[in-house]
Amino acid sequence: RRQRALLWAVLLTAWEAAWGQLRYSVPEEMPKGSFVGDVAKDLGLQLPALKDREAHVFDTGRTRYFFLDLQNGHLSMMEQVDREEICAAVAKCVLNFEILVKRPMNIYKGEVEIMDINDNPPSFPERRNVLEISENTAPGAGFPLERAHDPDIGVNSLQNYECSESSYFTLDVKTGDDGVKYPELLLVKSLDREQKAAHHLILRATDNGSPVKSGSTTIEIIVLDGNDNAPEFTQSVYKVTVKEDVAVGSRVLQVTATDRDEGPNAEVKYSFFQIPEKIDKTFKVDPESGEIVIRQNLNFEEHEFYELVVQARDAGGLSSHSKVLIKVVDVNNYVPEIVIMSIFTPVPEDTPVGTVIAIFSVQDRDSGANGEVQCSISDSHPFRLEKSFDNYYRVVTAELLDREQVSEYNVTVRAADGGSPALQSSAVLALRVLDVNDNAPVFAEERYSARLAENNAAGALVLTVKATDNDEGTNAEITYSFSDIAKSIREVFTLDPRTGEVKVTGPLDYEERKYYEVSVEGKDGGGLTAHAKVHIDIIDVNDHAPTL
Known part of the structure; x- marks a missing residue:
C-alpha cells in the first residue's frame, strides 16, 4: 500500500509538469513521411517511455496529417499538404494536434504552421x-x-x-x-x-x-x-x-x-x-x-x-x-461538441485525491459569445472539473473512493455556449471503481461450539465456520485453516479450506480427553486475515462394562 501511494505521488507530479505547447513549421507540399519535429526531445521524454505509455497523436480535424514514430520520437507528415486546399486565403495556416500518453495520463498540445510556397501563378477565369x-x-x-x-x-x-x-x-x-x-x-x-x-x-x-x-x-x-x-x-x-x-x-x-x-x-x-x-x-x-x-x-x-x-x-x-x-x-447555430480523448477506468478505489480520470476537449464553431463554452459536471459525484488550457478539460478525483459503497459512476459532462438562447450538449463518462484489498474477512461468530459423542465415525461433520469479506474477486475469496494446533488435534479433526467444514478424522475417546479448543484462521486472496475460536465438547457414551 505504501509503494502504491508513492507511485500515485510520482504520477500526480508528472501530470502537473506535463502540460505544454509544441510549435513547428513546415513548407507545404512536403512528401509523405517528411520530418516535422523531434517530439521526444522537445518534451523531454525518454524513447522507451513513449512506447510503454502508448503515445499517439490526435489531429483536431477530420483528416490525419501527422504520425508519431515511437522508435525515434519524431513527428512526421502522414499526407502531403496543399496549404491552399486546407486553408484557402487564411493568412496563417495552422494545423493543431495533441499527443496523448498514458500511465500517467498526460496531454501535450501542438501546432504546425504550413508555410506557403509559390506553387500557383495568378490566373484569370477567362483568356x-x-x-x-x-x-x-x-x-x-x-x-x-x-x-x-x-x-x-x-x-x-x-x-x-x-x-x-x-x-x-x-x-x-x-x-x-x-x-x-x-x-x-x-x-x-x-x-x-x-x-x-x-x-x-x-x-x-x-x-x-x-x-x-x-x-x-x-x-x-x-x-x-x-x-x-x-x-x-x-x-x-x-x-x-x-x-x-x-x-x-x-x-x-x-x-x-x-x-x-x-x-x-x-x-x-x-x-x-x-x-x-x-x-x-x-x-x-x-x-x-x-x-x-x-x-x-x-x-x-x-x-x-x-x-x-x-x-x-x-x-x-x-x-x-x-x-x-x-x-x-454570426448566429448561434452550432452546438458545442465534446470530444472524450482518454478515460482512466476502472479506477482503483485507493486512488489519491487529484488524480486525473479523464481528458476531453470541447469545440464550438460559432464565434464571439456564441462560441464561448462553459463546461460543468454534477456536484453529487466525488470528482471535479479542471480547465487545463484553451478548450481542454480534465476530470480529477475530489474525494477518496470506496468501491464497497459505490462501485460505478456515470459522470455527465455538460457544455453550454454563450449564445442566447444557449445551445448545450452532454457526454457521459462511465467509470467503474476497481477493488483493492482494504477489508479483512469477518467471521460470523467469534466463538463456535459443538457437542460430539465419542466413538463418532470418521468423516462426521462437527460444525462449519463461516467468514465474509466486503471486497470482490480474489480479494473476497477466503481460505480456512487451523492455526497453531497440536499434532494430536490434527489427527482427530480436519478443516476444509474452502467450505469451512470441521470433520472427524480420528477416534474420539471421552475417557482420554473431554474437550478440544482450537483457533481457526480465514485469509482472503490479498493476505488479510481473521480468527475465531472453536470449542468441541466430547460426550460420554456407555462403552465400558463395569470391572471388579
Whole structure:
C-alpha cells in the first residue's frame, strides 16, 4: 500500500509538469513521411517511455496529417499538404494536434504552421474578355476588369497588374476593403468608332514570389455607336449586414441605376460583373428590379464578408458599376461538441485525491459569445472539473473512493455556449471503481461450539465456520485453516479450506480427553486475515462394562 501511494505521488507530479505547447513549421507540399519535429526531445521524454505509455497523436480535424514514430520520437507528415486546399486565403495556416500518453495520463498540445510556397501563378477565369464602350463616353470614365486569382499568400500572392500600352486607355489598380487589388481601365482619350471600331489590350497579373509567376488575359474593347448617357447608380457603394441564418430567397438589398436617355437606351438591366462562381451561387440579382436575394444558405464560419460588383447596362450597350459589400453576422447555430480523448477506468478505489480520470476537449464553431463554452459536471459525484488550457478539460478525483459503497459512476459532462438562447450538449463518462484489498474477512461468530459423542465415525461433520469479506474477486475469496494446533488435534479433526467444514478424522475417546479448543484462521486472496475460536465438547457414551 505504501509503494502504491508513492507511485500515485510520482504520477500526480508528472501530470502537473506535463502540460505544454509544441510549435513547428513546415513548407507545404512536403512528401509523405517528411520530418516535422523531434517530439521526444522537445518534451523531454525518454524513447522507451513513449512506447510503454502508448503515445499517439490526435489531429483536431477530420483528416490525419501527422504520425508519431515511437522508435525515434519524431513527428512526421502522414499526407502531403496543399496549404491552399486546407486553408484557402487564411493568412496563417495552422494545423493543431495533441499527443496523448498514458500511465500517467498526460496531454501535450501542438501546432504546425504550413508555410506557403509559390506553387500557383495568378490566373484569370477567362483568356479573352469583351468590353463594350460607347464612342460618346467621356475621358476619365472607369471600367472594372475581371480580376485574377492567386491562391498563394503574402509575396507569393497576386501583387500587381500591368496592361499593354494604349493611347486611349490606362490601367488603374485599386485596393478594395477586403485588401484585394482590383484592376480598372480608365479612358484617357475620346473614342471614335468610325476611326477605330475595336481595341485590343493584354492584361497581365504578377506575384512577387521567387521566381515571379504571372498570368494574362486578352481584353477586346468594342466601340459602340452613339448612346449619349450611361446608367448611373444612386450609390457608388452599397453596404448591408445580414444574419447567417437568413432564409434562402430573402431579399438582401436593392440597387438602383437611372439613365437620362429615352427609349431603349434608357432601359437598364442589372447583372453581377465578373464574380467568382461560388459567390454567383450564393446570391442572384434580378435583372429588372436590381434586387439581390439569397440563393443558398450562408455560413459565417466559412465566409463572413462578400464584395460584389453589380453592373447596370442600357440597351445601347453603355454600362456602369457599383460595389455591394455584404457583412455576414454570426448566429448561434452550432452546438458545442465534446470530444472524450482518454478515460482512466476502472479506477482503483485507493486512488489519491487529484488524480486525473479523464481528458476531453470541447469545440464550438460559432464565434464571439456564441462560441464561448462553459463546461460543468454534477456536484453529487466525488470528482471535479479542471480547465487545463484553451478548450481542454480534465476530470480529477475530489474525494477518496470506496468501491464497497459505490462501485460505478456515470459522470455527465455538460457544455453550454454563450449564445442566447444557449445551445448545450452532454457526454457521459462511465467509470467503474476497481477493488483493492482494504477489508479483512469477518467471521460470523467469534466463538463456535459443538457437542460430539465419542466413538463418532470418521468423516462426521462437527460444525462449519463461516467468514465474509466486503471486497470482490480474489480479494473476497477466503481460505480456512487451523492455526497453531497440536499434532494430536490434527489427527482427530480436519478443516476444509474452502467450505469451512470441521470433520472427524480420528477416534474420539471421552475417557482420554473431554474437550478440544482450537483457533481457526480465514485469509482472503490479498493476505488479510481473521480468527475465531472453536470449542468441541466430547460426550460420554456407555462403552465400558463395569470391572471388579
